[in-house]
Amino acid sequence: MARIDTDIQHAADLLSQSQVIGIPTETVYGLAGNAYDPTAIAKIFVVKGRPHFDPLIVHTSSMARIGEFVEDMPAKAALLSKELWPGPLTMIFRKKPVIPDLVTAGLPTVAVRIPNHPLTLKLLKKLDFPLAAPSANPFGYISPTCAAHVDAQLGQKIGYVLDGGSCAVGIESTILSFKDENPRVLRLGGCTLEHLQALVGTMQVADAPTANPQAPGMLKSHYAPRTPFLIGNIPQLVQQHWGKRLGVLSFSKIQEGVSEGRQFVLSEKADLAEAATRLFTGLRKLDSLNLQLIVSEYVPDEGLGRAINDRLSRAEVMPDRFN
Ligand code: TXA
Ligand code: MG
Secondary structure (H helix, E strand, O other): OOEEEOOHHHHHHHHHOOOOEEEOOOOOOEEEEEOOOHHHHHHHHHHHOOOOOOOOEEEOOOHHHHHHHEOOOOHHHHHHHHHHOOOOEEEEEEEOOOOOHHHHOOOOEEEEEOOOOHHHHHHHHHOOOOEEOOEOOOOOOOOOOOHHHHHHHHOOOOOEEEOOOOOOOOOOOEEEEEEOOEEEEEEOOOOOHHHHHHHHOOOEEOOOOEOOOOOHHHEOOOOOOOOOEEEOOHHHHHHHOOOOOEEEEEOOOOOOOOOHHHEEEOOOOOOHHHHHHHHHHHHHHHHOOOOOEEEEOOOOOOOHHHHHHHHHHHHOOOHHHHO
16 A cells, blocks of 8 residues: 555655655656656666657646747747647657656657646655656556546555546546647547647547657557457447346447446536546456446547547457357
């Protein structure tokens, strides 16, 4: 068990001693360490069980501080940063040498975000270094959206989780990269494509998940529960797999014929923002029930629904697992 409370000074002390801790953000909890300190960064990779080829996001509290570790921003990025930071948007820029290669997996670029969580912003302002932080889950598993999720899986390996309550967005940040002046979405997330395009015009979205990704976060088998997980038409899937110990993760409606204790409804009022805040909690809950199969369905593919569908599709485990 890690200590869990809201002692910012304790958090700052641990981080200054090359320790890694859990921190809240509005998207998901992060596993944070001093981004300038290779010892702390190495610990992040060990605790998370993350391969070294998968680079980390660097979190800071202001545009002025970003200037310490990134080269100039493209004009569209500057505009987006003014409109959307602090917030669930990560942008990738050319890095300065002060960022260790371990953080960026040897890439000349670094992913940057100003998170919108009052405790973590306070913590970042106290520190004289930025925080590198992947989501605080073991590599490949579902991201944590409350302190207890972090403790459940990493509590044996870290001493402290700063408790910021439940994450207000509940799904990871949207990641943009820039080629020349033009942004491209590498990962759909808490900042909607519609919002981004309204601010800076049409942008390309990287291809759907693949087994041979351009960035490791684009691996298909990300965010996955341990229980086999299928997406489709819920009533049909329930019928096809009748007799199995089966759970249901649905958008807005309860499925008749399946015990309610094995169901999780993302949003009874069919609200995508509410569904996003509950997605990972729902997956974790169903995954803890020792089921043979979880069946689910896509949500409307607009706004936050695009990011939800992206996570659902990456969580899917194909039927050959049952044979
Ligand atoms: O909401 C979030 O983004 C959360 C919170 C804690 O901020 N963080 C998060 O981190 O989701 P992580 O490590 O789970 O996902 C970061 C993704 C990875 O897929 C990584 O491959 C990609 O960002 N990434 C990081 N730096 C990159 C770079 N220089 N170029 C391309 N992709 C990069
Ligand atoms: Mg992650």
